[in-house]
Amino acid sequence: MTDVVEQSELEAVDRVIIRFAGDSGDGMQLTGDRFTTASAINGNDLATFPDYPAEIRAPAGSLAGVSAFQVQISDHDIMTPGDAPEVMVAMNPAALKSDLHLLTPGGTLIVNNDTFEERNLAKAGYDYNPLEEGDDLSGYRTISVPMTSLTKEACKELGVKPRDAERSKNFFALGLVSWMYSRPIEPTLDWIDQRFAGKDQIIAANKAAFSAGHIYGESAELGDQRVVVKAAPLASGTYTNINGNTALSWGLIAASQLADLPLFLGSYPITPASDILHELAKHKAFGVTTFQAEDEIAAVGAALGASYGGHLGITTTSGPGVALKSETMGLAISLELPLVIINIQRGGPSTGLPTKTEAADLLMAMYGRHGESPMPIVAAKTPSECFFAAIEACRIALEHRTPVMLLSDGYLANGSEPWLLPDVDGLEPINIEFDTEYNHIGEDGEAGYWPYLRDENLVRSMAIPGTPNLMHRIGGIEKEDGSGNISYDPTNHAHMVEVRAERVKRVKVPDIEVAGDPDAEILVVGWGSTWGSITSAMGRVRSNGHKVAHAHLSHLNPFPKNLGEVLEGRTHILVPEMNLGQLSLMLRAEYLVDAKSISKVAGQPFTAGELEQTILEYIEGKSKS
Amino acid sequence: MTDVMDSEAVPETTRADWQSDQEVRWCPGCGDYSILTALQLLLPDLGVRREKTVFISGIGCAARFPYYMNTYGMHSIHGRAPAIATGLALARPDLDIWVVGGDGDMLSIGGNHLIHALRRNTNLNILLFNNQIYGLTKGQFSPTSETGKITKSSPVGLISEPFNPISVAIGAEASFVARTHDMDRKHLQEMFARAHAHSGASFVEVYQNCNVFNDGAFAEITKKDARDDMLINLVHGEPIQFGSEGQFGVVQSVDGVEIVNVSDVGVESLLVHDETRSNPSTAFALSRLASRPNTATPVGVFRAVEREEYASAMSDQVMGVTEERGRGQLKDLLHSLPTWEV
Structure with a gap:
């Protein structure tokens, strides 16, 4: 395929918002992701918004099963995946029915008309074919393409079974949209080779479908649809396209290195936090231990146990999982041990909307434990900034010996943006020193160790198991300040409640700009x-x-x-x-x-x-x- | 720091070195005292360092245990001690970790953590003090209380069936399962020493008398003059035989094991105890001999099999990957997805 039209001859637009919508089984997330990567390599600024259902495979063709991926690409700095898409790809009637209202008036609609047959129309709740009747599509520019049959046709010579060929139709859509926006082709072809290595038939089918889509754009007189979005004048440096959960995982690894402590993640699978567990599980070479526990409570308990042992203890969760961890957060507050609880917020209450975003756990983070149990809270603001938010949460936890809640959400977790990679040597070290010497002279004149002796920020002493001579016991029962011995004394309790509140107030936080x-x-x-x-x-x-x-x-x-x-x-x-x-x-x-x-x-x-x-x-x- | 220390001889200690300065506050006459004493007397003989020893407990009377040990210790959350201890063991395989809890702590609110700790086989010595009652909350039935029991929360009699802790542990794939009782210091120490020596999760059920809320629950089998006839001492490699004259024995039966008069079957027909059988069926059958402690009850090691220890397998993975790929570099990680230059 050669670009017959030079990019310079094409109309330039400053930005475009594209939404790929189809059935959960149509590969829309993958299609959107590939388009995003090609755009990133093209030098555009971008922001993405994967919007998919909780069901792994809702009934095919149903409204519940519609999975969408929205991306905004631009020639300037942007902050969001955009409001109303200007281009929408609808792979089936259900996608059209559920997402058409989002398309901006006058926008371009690309539909796979092969799927608009009686059965699929009925599943989407149409008693007519909107491509032929009614005025649903009036006011939009509709490009109706038989994507399934063209894909099958393209794969015919390859000996790919029609049923298998059909599954490549998302690459046809990707090829077509890539042509419309003059995206580079090579990265996608290379990626197909890598992703499906060893599966030659699938590679061939996907490439054939992608090319067929691209060629369709050229040959079907869609020339007036073709535009270019030029590279954005971003600050110079090396960029990568990153989503929030990956950035957050990397931030945790960075924090572990900055503190020179091994990273321990205790986690239980839950959407949309599980990807952090998956990502960290890949990075054992960084001294990372990932422990998939029997439940949310064990996950945070194990993380606290690892913290007690002198590791950087982390737990990740979302929604109802946060509630289950509350008691252990209370223990960590009482013990004054470092612990980072990562909450990727989702719609609630209860199971709520597992794959949709919400940020309704702030008051829970602030007040959601029994007793007076204050805890520092850090929140991430963009996908890439999750990296720094993770470091900040770990820094506070370790330097102040306290549990910290880090709030992200489904939108940040799965959304991506280009990230100017930071200079890792410029990251500030995290200071944590464990005691190795006696810190107290008792009434009897003997040197001893008091675990609740405090510095000027009310941060307690901490000696980890294995340290000779400093054996001591800690627990969730109220303790005497200083010695840490069990104390039911009323004035001591009042004092400790105030100390725990004051400790959090003394966490150094930069001024707001x-x-x-x-x-x-x-x-x-x-x-x-x-x-x-x-x-x-x-x-x-x-x-x-x-x-x-x-x-x-x-x-x-x-x-x-x-x-x-x-x-x-x-x-x-x-x-x-x-x-x-x-x-x-x-x-x-x-x-x-x-x-x-x-x-x-x-x-x-x-x-x-x-x-x-x-x-x-x-x-x-x-x-x- | 640890390597240098470990190469030096472990200093000699006495019981006093293992006692903390805290006053022990169990009810006078509580069975917990004898368990504490047995362990404090045993530890000097195990060749371990106090600073490398950690006691983790949940909530309950038994869970006060760590406060009385001059080691590292954490009194944590009701039921969660096995989970917290698992995290500590994974982070710090160099430590010697004991988990102490009661029947409510470990089999009710913490049942899930107990079974998974046993299944995973993390190197923990788990001591379950079973007194068949809730003591700290003053006398409600527990998951090991017998059916029909009258307690504050079951004034007309308990309806549900109790757990048999040994059966639960064996069912949970435990690699080391033993039972002992608070009236026999020597046997307590023998079981604790065996549990300590075992690599993996060791589970020891200790029949423990609560003299305030459930006094005498085990008296029928543990009092001195009853023991010979009521305790079936399991000894590896020996025929299972008990009674003051050795008159009773255990034989394999159609659906498990049963107690017989030795004179009826002959010593040669008795089941020879093999704690190392990989198939847990016989150990399970032995655990079913007594449904409650008022009939002849097996004590000793039911099962001790070698199985991969979880924490070391986990650290082997971390070290293996690190060796294969080299120590991870943050800069490389940040460049691991497709990048482009502007």
Whole structure:
């Protein structure tokens, strides 16, 4: 295949949002992922949003089984996978039915018309064929392609069975869209060779389908559809395309190296956190031990046991798994041992929406344990930033001998973006030293070891098992400060409750920076994965001449010291959250400010458009008053 | 630090060296005292270092054990001690880890962790103090309480069937399973020493009298004048024979094992105890001889088989991969997905 048209002759667009939608068995996640990689190599900035059902294989062709992958590619810096797609690939009637409403008016719809037969139409709830009747598709540019039959045709000469050939139809779609957006071809062909190594028939079929899609674009007079998205002027350096769970896993490995402690992960499989277990299990050469436990409780228990032994103990979970770990978090608070609990938030309560995103565990992270049991909380804001958030959570845990909750969510976990790889030599070491000497002279004049002697940050002494002479016992029963001996003394308990609260307050947290117009009357306060949507919305609002400020929290407990100041004197404080107003509640309680909640709990991230609209309403409301 | 230390001789210790400075606070007359004493007297003979010894417990009367040992120790969460100890053992295979808990702790709230710890065969010495009652919460029935038992929470009689802890352990693929009781220090020490010497998860059920809430639960079999006829001492390689005159024995039967009069069958027909049988069926059958401790009850080692130890297998994997690929470099990791230059 040669590019008959030079890229320079093509119309250039600054960005495009494409959504691949099909049945769970159609390989849409893989198709989207390949398109993303080709775009990344092309130098575009991008952001992705895999949107798939909880069922591994819902009934084929059903609405419940629709799996989609949205990607925005651009020639400039972008923060989100975009609001409404401009191009949608619908591989079957169910995909069309469930996702068509997302397509922007006038957008391009590419459908596999082979699947629009009676049975599939009925499964999707159509009693007519929308490609032929009705006005569902009016207002869109529809490209109706017999992808299945063209794929089978392309594979005919290869001796591939028609049934097997049919499974390559997603590569036809990929080929077609790759042609439309002038994506480089070689990376995908190379990838097919690698991924399916040893399966020559599958390699041949996939390549044939991919080429057929590409050729279809050229030959079917779709020339006016072909555009180019030029490379984005990104900062120079080496980039990789990374999703949140991978970045987070790597951050944990980095933290283990920075602290010079072996990494121990105790985990139990749960969506969408399991990929961290999978990723870390691959990296034993970094001294990583991964332990798949019998349940969530054992997973966090084992991690705490490893921490007690002087390793960096981590547990990963999501949704109901967090609830099961609560008691062990309480023990870790009482023992004052390092532990990192990673919560990849998903829709709840209960099983809720396992594959959809939500950020409704903030109050649980903050208050979800019995007794007064404070714990530092760190939240990641973009997929690549999960790397640094993981290091930060480990740093606090180890340097302050405390459990730390790290909050990510399904959107960050599976979404990806180009990441300018950091200089690993520039990462700051994590300081943890275990005691090896007596630290106390008793009343009898004898030297001894007290596990609850504290430094100026109230961080306790820590000697690990195996250290000669420093044998001591710790436990969840209230203990005397200093000696660590069991104590039921009322004043000691009151003292210890206050010490545990003060310990968390003394965790050093960087001041929050204000983006946009720092002195604006309207301040948007966000946390976690809303960063991208808020930043995009802010850009739009400000480009229309309005002033608005944005403060984004990475530390939810303790809050940055300057947060009170930042909140002061604003006309409106808007808090967009994927919950019913948890951060706004905390801000109201802590700072007595009128923080207004902007809430979305639809299992989907905010679009920039939604937030732009809301911010504008406040600006206009204000101008009226 | 550890290698240098290990090459030196383990210092001689006495019982006093293994006692912490904390006052022991079990009820006077509790069976836990004799178990604590037996272990504190035994440890100096095991050739281990105090700093390398860790006691992990859950919650319950038995779970206070770590506070009384001058070793490292953690009093953790009800039921979770085997899980926490597993993490510690995986991180630190150099340690000698004991897990101590009661029947409620290990078989009720922590049943799941116990069976998986046994299945995985992590190097832990698990001591289950079975008193067939909840003591710390003052007298409710436990998962080993006998059917019909009247307790505070079963005032009209307990409806459910109890667990047989030895059967549970064998069913959970345990590689070392033993039973002893709090009235025989020598036997306690022998079982603890065997458990300690075993590589993998060792499970020891200790019949332990709670003299406040379930006094005399084991008296019918453990009191001095009853033992000969009521305790079936399992000795590896010996015919299973008991009674003051050796008049009783155990033979294989159609569906397991049964007790016979030796005079009826002859000594040569008795089952010779083999704790190393890879098939657990006979050990299981022996565990079923007594459904509750008021009939002749086997004590001793039911099963001791060699099986791969989990923590060392795990660290072998880590070392194997590291050797094969070389120590991981963070920079290489960050460049391991497709990259491009801008």
